[in-house]
Amino acid sequence: MENNKLLLLGDQAIALGAIHAGISGVYAYPGTPSTEITEYIQESPLAKERGVHSRWCTNEKTAMEAALGVSYVGKRALVCMKHVGMNVCADAFVNSAITGVNGGIVVVAADDPSMHSSQNEQDSRFYGKFAMIPILEPSSQQEAYDMMGYAFELSESKKLPVLMRIVTRLAHSRAAVAVRNAANETACTGRASVPTDWILLPANARQRYKEVIKVQPELIKLAEETSYNALSVTVGGTAEKGIIACGIGYNYVMENYPDGCPYPLLKIAQYPLPAEKITRLAHACKEILVVEDGQPFVEEQLKGVLPSTYIVKGRLSGELPRTGELNPDNVKAALGIAGAQVYAAAQNVVPRPPALCNGCGHRDVYDALNRVAAGYPDAKIFGDIGCYTLGALPPFRALDSCVDMGASITMAKGAADAGLFPAIAVIGDSTFTHSGMTGLLDAVNDQSNITVIISDNLTTAMTGGQDSAGTNKFEAICLGLGVEPEHVRVVVPLPKNMEEITRIIREEIEYKGVSVIIPRRECMQTLNRKLKQKRAEKK
Known part of the structure; x- marks a missing residue:
């Protein structure tokens, strides 16, 4: 730090701005390019000193709803997600404009133009317009930092959540940021003056909707007057x-x-x-x-x-x-600047597509699945969102679908409903708790003939090894959802266990109902980090 300046990623500038604005909690599910916002707050000494809540949520919907609870009792909350997470939290997000806020809520949506690590290029500004709330879009790391305090004040003054939209290049590039003195920052400590606003019975919601419409001219006036425009x-x-x-x-x-x-x-x-x-x-x-x-x-x-x-x-x-x-x-x-040249992709560079890490347990899962599926001409393997999605690429080419978080189980169920056999779903541990559990409940209630593989590497690996919400709970969750105990099977995905794994997969495919197989082995990356940390502690 020099002359009150810090070299920060855009994500880090947002995080520090939120801490300095006096947040009581950050609520998020990891997703590139938003992950570093929450990670910065988790590691911040000032946030720890203030007791800022920063544990990962199960999904973006639970994150948004928890933030509403923080707001209701008069404190400030930050909600973070990548753009497709807005689809998951949309119900709570749109309704939060109708309830309004007490303590300020700022929702950061990190969009990913060019789909560097995403399924689509959706633009989160449409969500803000749809919900009729203010939208902020910083142009630099400095503006991202400065906007956080302004965003919370705007949220509380207009009693609306505020959406901040950023993009990958801002989130993941660094710049020098002049920071304020955090000692003067305090959180809002008010109380809701009209509790019925938070009870969206139709009569209350109709009245609140009129209030949201009424405030729109004020929001336009602010956009005309702000120095940010x-x-x-x-x-x-x-x-x-x-x-x-x-x-x-x-x-x-x-x-x-x-x-x-x-x-x-x-x-x-x-x-x-x-x-x-x-x-x-x-x-x-x-x-x-x-x-x-x-x-x-x-x-x-x-x-x-x-x-x-x-x-x-x-x-x-x-x-x-x-x-x-x-x-x-x-x-x-x-x-139209003279000499403008848009550079095409390099022609003589050997492509390096992403691949599963050497020693990854997912490799053994796909090896086993491919061996078994080869014996079933009509087999379809429905994939999901996570690093294991790379099983769709060579050398495995094991997946027939990948749509959105949690879709593997429900798509397998739909295919089984239509008569497909065998219908196999592959889902990761974090994705299962994010949005796969309800699909499994549907399958149990319908007694669907599907086989579900929950490939458990004990972490949220794709986004950097964050804690997974369901670690050490998956057998209990599946049993609680109604899967028969004898059809919840756990295996260790290692080459030496291949005969056992393929046998169990065949047995569960032949079972006419819902079965769950949990291949469990820790992610190689998180394991290596833990071992490195232990070695460092011994020195």
């Missing part, structure tokens, strides 16, 4: 083009204009859209280029703000690529 126009002239730059897109624009942007420019980092500023920008130029990372969220809305004849360019018009993340090069090309 900065408009720069030249008085008395009409430029050839103007630029709207959203979030990290502003950084990419300014990287191409280090001496200052020569065109009228509107930087947007707070939503709803500032329609008045957009109109002023349009009057100062002949056309507008929208630079936004993700989907054409702003570009589409401009059609309702500006005349239909006004020229708006961006992802929809083809000036910027319709898919994938922005970068300084494709923004440079869209700006």
Whole structure:
């Protein structure tokens, strides 16, 4: 630390800003690129000193609901997830706008344009607009840090949760961040003045919905007035083009204009859209280029703000690529800067696709599954989200599906309902507790003819080895859900046990009902870290 500055990832800047804003807890499920926010708080001496809750939640829905409980008693809570986690918490998230908040709630959604580690490129700003709550989109690590205190104040002043949307490049890049003196930061300690707001019976919900509608003009006014939405126009002239730059897109624009942007420019980092500023920008130029990372969220809305004849360019018009993340090069090309070059993928580099680690227990699971499935011409193996999804790639090519968290069990059930035999589901330990348990209950209630493999490596391995919510509980969970005790089997996935594992898989496939096999062996990465730590402690 020098001159009150720290070198921080975007995720870390958000975490430190939240600590300094006086949060009582962070509630999250690990998911790239959001994971480091919670990990920073878990390791922060100041957060430990203040007793900030920071244990991982079972899934994003439970995280959002726990944060609502914190808010109800007048304290501040941070909720973190990757963009697809917004789908999981959507019920609680959207309804939190109807209940409103007491203590501030900030929900951080880390989007992943280009799908570096995700199934889709969805843009979380649509969720904020759908719920009719304020959205913040920082353009830099410094702004991410500064926005946290502002976000909690905004949440409490308008009695609404606030959505902060970031993207992978901001989350996982570092910059020097000037930090405040945390000693002056305190948490909100109020109490709910209208408890019925939190009881969403239709009569209460209808009244609260009117309140949410009523506050919308105030949110638009704030977006017009905030310094985070900065408009720069030249008085008395009409430029050839103007630029709207959203979030990290502003950084990419300014990287191409280090001496200052020569065109009228509107930087947007707070939503709803500032329609008045957009109109002023349009009057100062002949056309507008929208630079936004993700989907054409702003570009589409401009059609309702500006005349239909006004020229708006961006992802929809083809000036910027319709898919994938922005970068300084494709923004440079869209700006029409001479010499712009968008670099293609290297042609002479041997590809290195991801692969399961050497010695990983999942390898032995797929080896056994492939051996058994070869004896069943119609066998389908339904996969799930986790590092074991790599079983879809060579050399195993073992999976026939991968859709979303927890889908393996319910898809196997549906296929069995349609007459498929055998229907096999492969799911990881953390994913099973995240969203697989309800699917297993459905299968038990329907007496579905499926075989479920819960590949237990005793950690949430894909995101860095965080604690798994169900460790040492899976047999009890399966029995509690109604799986017959004799059809809950545990094996140790090692080559020397291959004969036993394949025998058990065949036996359970032939059982006409729900069976669960739990191959259990610790992740090689977490095991190596533990051994390294033990060796260090002995020195």
